[in-house]
Amino acid sequence: MTEEEQPLGLRERKKLETRAKLVKIAIRLAAERGLDNVTVDDIAGEAGVSARTFFNYFASKEDAILLPDQDPVGQTHAIAEKMLAAPAELNPLRASAMAMRPFVARFDEEREEWLTRISIIERDPGLMVKLFASQKETEAILVEALVKRTGLAPTDLYPRLLYRVIGGVMQASTQRWYELGGSVRLTELFDAAIDSIDAGMPVPSGTAVIEGKS
Amino acid sequence: MTEEEQPLGLRERKKLETRAKLVKIAIRLAAERGLDNVTVDDIAGEAGVSARTFFNYFASKEDAILLPDQDPVGQTHAIAEKMLAAPAELNPLRASAMAMRPFVARFDEEREEWLTRISIIERDPGLMVKLFASQKETEAILVEALVKRTGLAPTDLYPRLLYRVIGGVMQASTQRWYELGGSVRLTELFDAAIDSIDAGMPVPSGTAVIEGKS
DNA sequence: CTGAAAATTTGCAGCGTCTGAAACTTTCTC
DNA sequence: GAGAAAGTTTCAGACGCTGCAAATTTTCAG
Numbered sequence: 001m002t003e004e005e006q007p008l009g010l011r012e013r014k015k016l017e018t019r020a021k022l023v024k025i026a027i028r029l030a031a032e033r034g035l036d037n038v039t040v041d042d043i044a045g046e047a048g049v050s051a052r053t054f055f056n057y058f059a060s061k062e063d064a065i066l067l068p069d070q071d072p073v074g075q076t077h078a079i080a081e082k083m084l085a086a087p088a089e090l091n092p093l094r095a096s097a098m099a100m101r102p103f104v105a106r107f108d109e110e111r112e113e114w115l116t117r118i119s120i121i122e123r124d125p126g127l128m129v130k131l132f133a134s135q136k137e138t139e140a141i142l143v144e145a146l147v148k149r150t151g152l153a154p155t156d157l158y159p160r161l162l163y164r165v166i167g168g169v170m171q172a173s174t175q176r177w178y179e180l181g182g183s184v185r186l187t188e189l190f191d192a193a194i195d196s197i198d199a200g201m202p203v204p205s206g207t208a209v210i211e212g213k214s
Numbered sequence: 215m216t217e218e219e220q221p222l223g224l225r226e227r228k229k230l231e232t233r234a235k236l237v238k239i240a241i242r243l244a245a246e247r248g249l250d251n252v253t254v255d256d257i258a259g260e261a262g263v264s265a266r267t268f269f270n271y272f273a274s275k276e277d278a279i280l281l282p283d284q285d286p287v288g289q290t291h292a293i294a295e296k297m298l299a300a301p302a303e304l305n306p307l308r309a310s311a312m313a314m315r316p317f318v319a320r321f322d323e324e325r326e327e328w329l330t331r332i333s334i335i336e337r338d339p340g341l342m343v344k345l346f347a348s349q350k351e352t353e354a355i356l357v358e359a360l361v362k363r364t365g366l367a368p369t370d371l372y373p374r375l376l377y378r379v380i381g382g383v384m385q386a387s388t389q390r391w392y393e394l395g396g397s398v399r400l401t402e403l404f405d406a407a408i409d410s411i412d413a414g415m416p417v418p419s420g421t422a423v424i425e426g427k428s
Numbered sequence: 429c430t431g432a433a434a435a436t437t438t439g440c441a442g443c444g445t446c447t448g449a450a451a452c453t454t455t456c457t458c
Numbered sequence: 459g460a461g462a463a464a465g466t467t468t469c470a471g472a473c474g475c476t477g478c479a480a481a482t483t484t485t486c487a488g
Contacts, residue, residue: 011435011484039473050438055475093415125350129343136339150417155393158418161386161407165415168378176371193375200414201307201379203364204372225455225464253444264467269446 019057019070021047026064027113030120035065035127065120066131076138079103080145092150092159096166097194104170107177107186118178132170139163169193233271233284235261240278241327244334249279279334280345290352293317294359306364306373310380311408318384321391321400332392346384353377383407 025046029038040061044054058064069075082099090098107114121127139160146159173189196204222230239260243252254275258268272278283289296313304312321328335341353374360373387403410418 009485014484015436040475041473051474052439052476053437056437059475061474091415092417125353126340126344130340139339152418155390156418157386157390157403157407158410160389161382161410162415164382164386165379165411168375168382172371172375172378175374176369179369189371193371196372196375197379197411198414200412201305201376203306204366204370223456228455229465254446255444265445266447266468267466270465273446275445 018047018049018053022049022054022057023064023068026061027116027120030065031116034123035061035120036124062127062130065117066127072135073137073141075103076141080141083142083145084149092146092162093165093194093198095149096146096162097191100166100170100190101187104187104190107174108182111182115178115182118174122175122178128171128175129167131174132167165197169197232261232263232267236263236268236271237278237282240275241330241334244279245330248337249275249334250338276341276344279331280341286349287351287355289317290355294355297356297359298363306360306376307379307408307412309363310360310376311405314380314384314404315401318401318404321388322396325396329392329396332388336389336392342385342389343381345388346381379411383411 022043026038026043029042029046038061040051040054043061043064044051047054054064058067079099082102083095086095086098118128121131143159143163144154146162147154147156150156150159152158169190173186173193177184177186177189196202236257240252240257243256243260252275254265254268257275257278258265261268268278272281293313296316297309300309300312332342335345357373357377358368360376361368361370364370364373366372383404387400387407391398391400391403410416
């Protein structure tokens with residue numbers, strides 16, 4: 001997956017390979033035994049590199065599971081830009097949801113990989129949170145975008161609240177997606193959750209997608 | 215503060231003392247230098263106990279900052295009960311908010327202590343999240359209560375979504391409360407945030423408490 | 429093709445968190 | 459006061475993670 005032939009030097013290609021290999025092994029081992037029962041030595045050893053090298057690629061063991069991508073900050077900026085580029089008639093909630101779409105869609109596109117990843121994350125309580133709302137940097141970027149979009153003061157509660165709400169929506173819908181084995185598109189669950197927020201969190205009644213009725 | 219004379223044995227009293235001492239020292243040192251620059255040895259040493267003993271009281275260094283209380287699970291159950299005991303005419307969001315009240319009010323009651331705590335938490339990204347939504351057990355208890363209250367299926371997205379939303383409300387309002395130096399009651403900020411949720415997250419306009427206008 | 433420059437990997441020493449187990453000390457109970 | 463119960467300490471050790479300097483690999487100019 002994601003095979004794109006680019007004119008990369010040997011060095012770059014090897015780095016990509018090593019990184020991908022580490023991610024793959026980390027995921028497989030953690031899925032088998034739980035992340036706590038996998039050491040960095042295990043992962044590095046199986047990948048044929050030293051443990052020290054593992055840490056040249058990932059700042060922590062968790063990161064090999066949570067941040068397979070090279071540039072999370074860049075991705076966050078991309079989301080922030082989409083947020084600002086969304087049609088003016090959308091309220092911030094809807095604009096945020098639209099901005100998140102491509103990110104959410106990736107779960108459906110790389111379904112198996114993400115399902116495995118989440119099976120690991122689910123066992124460890126704090127990981128799901130880290131997956132979405134971990135970095136202080138991430139928060140800063142997105143909250144700033146919301147401040148711009150709304151024209152509110154940077155200290156206003158609203159942008160931060162919305163940021164956390166979106167994070168909650170991601171977490172809850174991803175969890176449900178995982179339970180359903182990915183049989184329903186995450187984008188649908190995500191949209192349903194956003195609708196719930198938009199409606200002020202009324203008790204749902206008979207919403208097939210949410211309740212999982214046939 | 216919180217001095218209640220109870221017929222506790224010497225043993226129990228000493229334990230309470232030690233625990234309180236560890237919390238106090240941990241908070242003071244972390245506020246001074248940041249949690250990362252405080253070792254468990256520092257804390258234990260200053261408290262006059264061994265590092266091993268520290269870990270008999272707290273499962274991790276963070277916990278001395280985040281979980282000063284002895285029985286977080288019990289507290290969570292208390293919240294769950296209040297959730298179920300709330301007037302039937304309240305929707306789940308309002309019922310949850312009401313159930314959270316005593317917990318939220320404690321921040322205002324023990325203002326200085328919490329402000330210091332939050333000053334520590336704010337520096338470390340993931341801590342704020344852990345403060346509210348850390349344990350898998352906490353989630354299970356509260357989500358189960360919401361399932362009961364709503365009569366929805368245990369797998370329904372709604373209860374978990376609401377749980378995360380409430381967590382987000384707590385995080386955002388607490389952050390704002392800290393910024394304001396506790397000059398506004400957290401309960402007010404919390405209620406304002408709940409109102410935002412209830413209204414479907416519309417862009418606020420001229421809400422004094424939220425924007426911090428005089 | 430060659431040799432120096434640049435980037436990457438590695439070994440190693442070391443700090444800090446956290447755990448289990450056994451020995452030791454304090455408190456409780458009768 | 460003696461034994462039981464509970465708490466504390468010491469110790470050994472696994473593991474995560476970091477800085478640093480040496481060794482290796484890739485690149486690139488000539």
